[in-house]
Amino acid sequence: MGTLEEEIKKRRCSVGIIGLGHIGLPMAAVIAEKGFTVLGGDLNPHIVDAVNSKKSSVQEEGLQSLIEKGSIEGRLRATLNPSEVVKKCKIVLIVVQTPIKEDNTPDLSHLKSACLEVSKQLRSGQLIIIESTLPPGTINEVILPIFDCSGLVAGEDFYLAYSPERAMPTRTLEEIQSNSRLIGGINQKSASIAMEFYKLVTEGELILSDLATVEIVKLIENTYRDTNIALANEIALFCEGIGVDALNAIKLANKHPRVNIHLPGAGVGGHCIPKDPNFILNKANELGIKLELIEAARKVNENMPIHVVKMIKKALATADKSIEKSKVSILGIAYKGDTDDVRNTPAKVIVEELLESDCFVYSHDPYVKQDFGGMFSNNIKKVIKNSDCLVIVTDHSIYKSLDLKELSKQLKTPNIVIDARRILDPRGVKGHGMRYFGVGY
Numbered sequence: 001m002g003t004l005e006e007e008i009k010k011r012r013c014s015v016g017i018i019g020l021g022h023i024g025l026p027m028a029a030v031i032a033e034k035g036f037t038v039l040g041g042d043l044n045p046h047i048v049d050a051v052n053s054k055k056s057s058v059q060e061e062g063l064q065s066l067i068e069k070g071s072i073e074g075r076l077r078a079t080l081n082p083s084e085v086v087k088k089c090k091i092v093l094i095v096v097q098t099p100i101k102e103d104n105t106p107d108l109s110h111l112k113s114a115c116l117e118v119s120k121q122l123r124s125g126q127l128i129i130i131e132s133t134l135p136p137g138t139i140n141e142v143i144l145p146i147f148d149c150s151g152l153v154a155g156e157d158f159y160l161a162y163s164p165e166r167a168m169p170t171r172t173l174e175e176i177q178s179n180s181r182l183i184g185g186i187n188q189k190s191a192s193i194a195m196e197f198y199k200l201v202t203e204g205e206l207i208l209s210d211l212a213t214v215e216i217v218k219l220i221e222n223t224y225r226d227t228n229i230a231l232a233n234e235i236a237l238f239c240e241g242i243g244v245d246a247l248n249a250i251k252l253a254n255k256h257p258r259v260n261i262h263l264p265g266a267g268v269g270g271h272c273i274p275k276d277p278n279f280i281l282n283k284a285n286e287l288g289i290k291l292e293l294i295e296a297a298r299k300v301n302e303n304m305p306i307h308v309v310k311m312i313k314k315a316l317a318t319a320d321k322s323i324e325k326s327k328v329s330i331l332g333i334a335y336k337g338d339t340d341d342v343r344n345t346p347a348k349v350i351v352e353e354l355l356e357s358d359c360f361v362y363s364h365d366p367y368v369k370q371d372f373g374g375m376f377s378n379n380i381k382k383v384i385k386n387s388d389c390l391v392i393v394t395d396h397s398i399y400k401s402l403d404l405k406e407l408s409k410q411l412k413t414p415n416i417v418i419d420a421r422r423i424l425d426p427r428g429v430k431g432h433g434m435r436y437f438g439v440g441y
Contacts, residue, residue, distance in 0.1 A: 004125060004159070007090060008196050011035040016089030018082050018114050020047050022271070022341060023131065023165045024095035025058050025067075026172045028078075032070035034200050040078040041085040051078035059340040059367050062173050082114065086121035091197060094118065095131045095165065097271065104278045106135045108142060115146040122150040127159040127193050133272060134162070135279040136215050139186070155187035161194035162211055164218040169270070169339045180205040184214035222276035223294055228262045229273075230297035233304055236264035236440025246440025247422050264440045266393050266420035267304035267346030269335025274301070274344045305349035308420045308439070312354070312389055315437045319414045321388055323357045327412075329387040330354075331380070332394020332421075333365035333372075340367035346420075347393045348372045362387065366398055384410050395421040408432040 007013040013036070017028040020042040028051075032038040042048055050057040054071040056064045070076030079085065086092055096110040111132055118128060130143065139162055147154055154160040163183045167175035181198050183206060185191025195206050209217075232250060239246035250261045268274050277294050284291045313323045335345035342348070347363070351372040354361045361374030364383035370376070377383050380398075384390055390411060392399055400423045408415050415434035417424065422438050429436040 004090065004127060004193055005196050008193070008200065011200070013090035014039060014088055016041065016085035016092040018042075018085055018092065018094045018118070019096035019110075019132070020044075020051065020057075020078060021095070021097065022058055022060075022169060023167060023172065024093075025051070025056065026060055026063055026167070027093065027095060027131070027165070027176060028076060029063055029066035029070055030173060030176050031201060032073075032076040033066055035075075036200075037075050038070065038077070039085050039088055040076070041080070041082040042078065043080060043082075045080060048078040048080050051076065059338075060172050061170070066173070082117040083121050086118050086126075090125065091127045091129070092118060093129045093131055098132045098134060098275075099271070100275050100278050105282050106279060108135075108138070111138075112142065112146065115143050116149075119147050119150040122147065122152055122158060124152065124157045127161065127190070127197065129194055129197070130160075130162045131165045133164050133218050133276060133279070134215050136212065136219070136283045138215065139184075139211050144186070155185075155190055159190040159193050160186040161190045162214055163194060163198065164214065166218070166221070169336055169341055177202050178204050180207060182207050182209060182214045182217055184209055184211040186211070216280075219276045219280050222272045223280055223297075225262065226268060226273045226277050226301060227294065227297040228260075229264070229268055230300040232262045232264040233300050233439075235261070237307070239440050263422070265304065265346075265422070266308050266350065266439065268301040269343065269345040270341065271343045274298075304439075305346040306353065308346070308350055308391065308393070308418065309353045309357070311418055311420075311437055311439070312391060313357070315416045315418060315435065316389055318435065319388075319416060323354075323359050325359065326388040327360045327362060327386060328354055328389045328391060329384045330361065330363040331365075331383070331390065331392045331399050332396055333363055333368045333370070333376075334394050334396070337395035337421075338367070338397055342368055342370065345394075350391070350393060365394065366396060381410065387411050389416040389418060391418040391420060392423060393420050395423050399423060404428050404432045404434070408434050 015031050015036045015038050017024050017040045020040045028038045028040045047057045054068045056067050094114050096114045099107045101107045152158050166179050183194050191208050236246040253259050333347045355373050362383045363371040363376045364380045417429050417434050419438040426436045
């Protein structure tokens with residue numbers, strides 16, 4: 001065993017995390033909990049100040065206590081200077097965003113910037129692990145040329161590995177420590193050392209493979225989910241047309257041992273699912289390969305927020321109301337229940353489209369502090385009072401337990417409820433004198 005492997009086993013080496021977002025910060029806290037000294041780097045002063053004040057800037061159950069513990073025990077600190085991270089840490093994880101641009105091509109600016117900072121301070125014997133989700137070929141075509149500027153040779157002077165994160169918001173801490181991990185290295189030595197590190201982070205299976213395969217597997221996983229959700233959404237649209245409850249139909253279909261259809265909704269949000277299929281599509285276009293199914297699935301899911309807006313207009317029309325000047329109350333700004341994550345949230349499109357229709361839009365969310373126009377409040381009573389139409393966009397737990405009797409008193413008559421996440425019982429809503437409209441109902 002080499003020196004770095006021994007340091008890892010004995011937890012003598014410091015670990016740096018560049019990028020303290022929804023994955024990087026939980027990862028830093030978990031690694032500190034495992035006994036390593038961790039230095040996190042981020043360009044956002046709010047995030048850095050929060051960590052150094054023993055506070056979490058990410059809504060994730062259990063994260064606050066881990067940050068407090070790591071800070072008090074002197075194993076977790078943050079800095080605005082990424083160069084400091086590389087100087088002081090033998091292992092450096094890069095966990096920055098890799099979003100897509102408006103034209104659906106990859107935006108690797110954050111990744112390139114992070115790698116450039118690492119290359120400036122890179123020294124022999126270090127292990128660099130990329131955890132950001134990457135388009136196919138990124139390690140060899142983008143990252144290696146940046147590190148070549150250091151004058152060091154990857155796989156010989158320093159070690160370079162790729163292990164994409166596979167954790168889901170609301171279960172990030174658990175999944176970091178239990179999910180299987182794919183690990184690819186620029187060579188076998190790099191992959192093996194990275195595996196020694198992850199052995200101390202997760203109890204999940206560690207799987208070694210070549211870089212090209214590891215890069216594409218993460219994209220396949222999220223493309224599968226995107227395509228499956230698109231199927232569920234098209235089933236919902238069809239069931240709306242023939243008067244069948246799509247949720248019940250999907251539930252019964254899933255009783256078949258070889259069927260596993262996801263659930264329909266207002267659209268697909270978050271950082272990964274709306275993005276990763278486009279990484280595949282972009283590369284396929286470069287190669288002249290037409291991927292019609294993946295492309296069609298993206299279009300279906302992108303159109304669901306527009307469908308919800310059409311549902312709102314149709315529902316108002318049944319009550320002889322026009323969308324113009326009506327008060328529409330949006331419950332949920334985050335893309336996913338019980339999180340504060342608004343990345344690619346369907347709520348953005350819904351709110352913006354409603355504002356274009358000249359109605360009064362009021363939004364509520366218990367976790368976020370921002371909206372996309374109109375009026376926003378964390379006070380749900382203020383948002384729903386005298387509303388012409390209530391629209392549930394996010395499946396937050398508090399919305400699942402709404403007092404329907406009280407709700408019917410707060411809304412204007414006739415009361416209209418649009419359940420874009422299908423979290424309410426239609427019979428209960430109707431039983432309190434409200435008109436129920438749901439995706440796939």
